[in-house]
Amino acid sequence: MGFGVFIHRADSIYEDSPAERYQFPSPYFKRAAECVNDWIIYYEPTKVPITRGYYAVAKVSQIVPDPTAPDMYLALIEPGTYLDFSNPVALTLAGEYVERGLLNAQGSLSGRAQSAVRSLSREDFNRIIGLGLGEEDQKLPRTGHATPATGFHEDQTAFLHEQERDRVTYISSRAVRDRVFRQVVLSAYDERCAISGIKLINGGGRAEVEAAHIQPVASEGPDIVNNGLALSGTVHWMFDRGLISLDDDLGVLVSRQANDPEAVRALVNKSGKATPPHRLLDRPHPRFLKWHRDNCFKH
Numbered sequence: 175m176g177f178g179v180f181i182h183r184a185d186s187i188y189e190d191s192p193a194e195r196y197q198f199p200s201p202y203f204k205r206a207a208e209c210v211n212d213w214i215i216y217y218e219p220t221k222v223p224i225t226r227g228y229y230a231v232a233k234v235s236q237i238v239p240d241p242t243a244p245d246m247y248l249a250l251i252e253p254g255t256y257l258d259f260s261n262p263v264a265l266t267l268a269g270e271y272v273e274r275g276l277l278n279a280q281g282s283l284s285g286r287a288q289s290a291v292r293s294l295s296r297e298d299f300n301r302i303i304g305l306g307l308g309e310e311d312q313k314l315p316r317t318g319h320a321t322p323a324t325g326f327h328e329d330q331t332a333f334l335h336e337q338e339r340d341r342v343t344y345i346s347s348r349a350v351r352d353r354v355f356r357q358v359v360l361s362a363y364d365e366r367c368a369i370s371g372i373k374l375i376n377g378g379g380r381a382e383v384e385a386a387h388i389q390p391v392a393s394e395g396p397d398i399v400n401n402g403l404a405l406s407g408t409v410h411w412m413f414d415r416g417l418i419s420l421d422d423d424l425g426v427l428v429s430r431q432a433n434d435p436e437a438v439r440a441l442v443n444k445s446g447k448a449t450p451p452h453r454l455l456d457r458p459h460p461r462f463l464k465w466h467r468d469n470c471f472k473h
Contacts, residue, residue: 177294178209193256202291226262259306260357359385362451363404419471
């Protein structure tokens with residue numbers, strides 16, 4: 175077992191779905207196999223416009239031959255482990271490479287930087303996780319947990335110092351994952367309710383909007399921005415109870431079981447559609463929307 179880095183870009187020629195699987199050619203088999211039952215960090219190369227750098231973490235459950243392509247393999251991601259970073263990490267910070275393992279003995283960038291699959295030291299893993307998850311954004315709403323997770327409010331270690339604490343337990347914490355998912359989703363939607371269009375900031379500077387899973391975690395929904403919606407409290411309550419849903423074009427559906435459907439429709443954007451996030455890649459995935467219509471929405 176060991177940590178690793180998987181290079182991925184949205185316009186990749188490979189059949190990737192970062193929260194579920196990562197496709198790679200046979201030359202990378204040995205390196206990928208070393209990551210089974212351990213964690214990898216996804217990295218978006220610098221050639222990608224507005225690259226996110228190191229942007230997510232996930233756990234590899236197994237490596238299997240790709241049944242659709244010869245000499246190709248799939249690294250299967252353990253369900254429920256994928257997590258977008260609330261603070262994507264650049265390749266370099268303050269002139270220093272975040273991933274120290276990319277440097278050769280002379281301190282220069284080595285050819286390892288071009289490897290789509292590569293090993294990652296525990297020190298580099300902990301450093302990138304610490305920077306990627308960061309501390310709680312004070313503009314965001316409280317998590318609702320009476321006691322924050324261990325290390326939740328600790329001061330962030332300076333960049334040049336090694337992270338001594340193992341981050342694996344930290345990123346597995348439900349409280350931490352909820353907090354990071356909320357940050358990612360609210361940032362994608364500019365802290366605005368996708369269905370009502372309302373953006374409210376309370377007296378303390380916190381956004382009065384919540385991050386909703388389209389397919390709930392309890393039903394194996396992943397902590398990925400494409401499975402999230404920014405919703406006001408009332409709209410979130412209706413969405414979770416199936417009184418409203420979305421079609422694949424983000425059109426708002428109102429249940430016939432709503433006791434006051436006209437009042438519900440009055441809360442919806444004038445367009446009748448949910449406002450999508452800024453980035454097209456962050457848009458709710460049709461698979462999760464279909465799950466909600468099939469399993470939650472009261473037709």
